[in-house]
Amino acid sequence: MSYKVFIDGRHGTTGLKIDERLSSRADIEILSIPEAQRKDAAVKAEYINSADMVFLCLPDAASRESVSLLAPGNTRTRFLDASTAHRTHPDWVYGLPELNAGQREKVKNAQKVAVPGCHASGFIMLVHPLVAGGIVPADYPVSTYSITGYSGGGKEMIASYEEPAYLADEMKSPRFYALGLAHKHLPEMQHMTGLAHKPLFTPIVGNFAQGMVVAVPLLPRALSKKVAPADVQAFLAEHYAGQTFVKVMPLDAAPLLDNGFLPATTCNDTNRAELFVFGHEDQILLAARFDNLGKGASGAAIQCMNLMLGVDEATGLAS
Template structure:
């Protein structure tokens, strides 16, 4: 049986990647819209309600509009925007945490996690559930990402820059300095935090790959857990997960002369977790592809669960 799939917003970074991957599958029939009618509401309504599964790869406002156009009770939606990530009527699409995998299997409305949020939640949720990190811990998080995280506009900004602009783009750039990044609400809710984390994203001059860093201090933790304790807890939690790998505590072999390799998971759906530290100082670091596990890879993983096929079908 072939499942009809429509990608609303195929022209964007995530939409293009999804189309490229799903076009290879024999169990998927992709529905296409005439390029001249892609902003025609009635044409979109028709395709949205004809599909078994709809991917919304749109800005928030457009995603909300498209979701309202779906009136077919048999059409299931996977949204890649921020619009529904904290909506209780939608299932958060991160299978590796809590009981999300079973919720995704039977869901009619699934919201794909934000790229930055994925690393923070995967790093912290097991520790908060276990009482190793308290819910009101003052969490700080730094995220270094390739410029594709900003979508088509970010790619164009870097790849078509004038000589004058290139001088500014060659160095990493911190942004959302007012601590108002749109991923913060889902970070707080899905990690189980009592307060918003202090989150600093940093855009750098390479295309893709993301590195999340979360510092912890043993003296502030309820049981004064060590870095090795943190590592053991994460290793046990993700022991049977296909796409989340906890790297051995003695991780020198996975570094580049002591340097963290942010892009080592590019072109895969894998997320690597590291724990570093000694004495009172602990650092959890996550790396993954912001276009893979942080976007289209996660969307396909959710699709597979919803269709009842192997969770890793079509994923590296």
């Protein structure tokens, strides 16, 4: 069986990756709107309503506008929105199948799914189970930092790194950003973990194209239960047992590190997320490593699409 897919925003970073991942699949027919008609709402409405699946790879306002073009009574066309527009909207399902025992079924049956943000994906995979399991109290003052490749910033940021003949020294170093502490992923990071307050989030962009590590420090003395790193690792391992794309790594992670370092690029070109627990009795550090363009964007979207279409979840994705 062949499914018709329309990628609205096909020429952006995420749209291009989705197109690339789907182009070789015999079960997918990609509907391509003529370049001259991309901004014609009536033409776009025809493409949306003739598709089985619509990927929205657009700014928030444009995503909402495209959803509004769905014809009344059309329950066949289904949406996967990669923008931040609908990630906390009650009518949309959050596209993280591994979130809890019932989330995969919700994604499978949904007409509208919001694809998680890249930073948010790592944070939620680490923190949600611990809050739900009563280990991290909902009012814990959570902080998190995340280092990402520059591809997450879209075409303009990619160009700022790749086009200059000489890269200025300040561009070569890791750079903190979103220093107003109001990053667009914060609402979903709080909402999907059950935290009473938004975490203090400091993202960092590095001089590498893709890859990501999200880290969350915890102080055992401030947690709801007395736990050691081994307890947290075992709890996360049980929560994610049997998952294809989320792997909780052994507590003794030394053999998995690069001479003691945790590179951000190891999961590139896969849909795999690796979760680590480091520390000792006084301090714990959680870390999630994945491809910001994979499990953090296009890979996650295609994983959800597979579920929604009733095909094998891992089709076209590397674990």
